[in-house]
Amino acid sequence: MVTLYGIKNCDSVRKAVKFLKSNNIDYELVDFRERPVECDTIDRWLRHVPIDTLLNRRGTTYRTLGLRELGPDDGEKKAWLCKENMLIKRPVAETDDGRVVVGFNESNYKELFL
Template sequence: MKIIVYGIKACGSVKKAFSYLESRGLKYEFVDFKTTPPDSARLKRWADALGIKSLFNTKGTTYRTLGLSQQSLDDSAKLESMLAHPMLIKRPVIEIVDAADSHVRYLVGFDEACYSEAFGK
């Protein structure tokens, strides 16, 4: 199993994910949105798997600063906004790649129950 965590190091939910994985001896790769933002194909895969609503971060500073709460954005506009401003993506996004068949599962945010189910620990 390969685990890739996407987000920013300073994010509280990302820190919780790191702590969860490390406390269970699970190795992971980290991709920082600030240095390596997701491309449109990856963002589309995440949106298809997780849904735009769960992926689009409406609680962060970027959302408020851009005044997006005052706009009526459709899913396409939300995707474009996340591409232009990766801090609009809820964090962390975790890709879990099954080594046996390359099947990929996705998690977004930090939810210990979901993590326990996904990682079996």
């Protein structure tokens, strides 16, 4: 089983869902807007991926908050991710055995799930 974190209307999340469905992989989609991700979940992800992989620097939220100008350190980045889930790069796929992959890349998904 894969837990997919993101938002329903995100193109990358849609691609990940399409991949999982077409390969008959069971998944649950957790939409940030309906069920915000808590800090303990973010901590768990950060044991597997670097914070700069998890932080979406290309999104509107990052620009709107002016985080580039603030130059936050890793602790501040984590606090922002906990406070503002839209800063999380989407999707985050987590398997039952604890593997985590951030963003959608078909070759990474094939390697991880097939």
